[in-house]
Amino acid sequence: MRGLPPELIKxxxxxxxxxxxxxxxxxxxLADGNAVAFVVKAVQPGRVPAGQESQIADVIKQAGGQQGxxxxxxxxxxxxxTRRSRGTRSSSTSSGMADSG
Numbered sequence: 001m002r003g004l005p006p007e008l009i010k011x012x013x014x015x016x017x018x019x020x021x022x023x024x025x026x027x028x029x030l031a032d033g034n035a036v037a038f039v040v041k042a043v044q045p046g047r048v049p050a051g052q053e054s055q056i057a058d059v060i061k062q063a064g065g066q067q068g069x070x071x072x073x074x075x076x077x078x079x080x081x082t083r084r085s086r087g088t089r090s091s092s093t094s095s096g097m098a099d100s101g
Contacts, residue, residue: 017043
């Protein structure tokens, strides 16, 4: 699925697998404003090549860590713009005392 827009890939993988003899359909809104309709005729489960289980587990852990970092960075970026300083307020007030001179 290389070269396909990420919105389309997400939508395709979100559609439930079709039951035997049927198809599953879906749509996706792309970032450029276009819309895409698609049909899934069949789903084939993937297979992990023998001996690569640990490599795949490492990649999954790494991807999870990267996703966490992305979410944390977004949180920090969003919260820093909404933080308010709790400094002291200054106001000018008159003491109400008359100057006797």
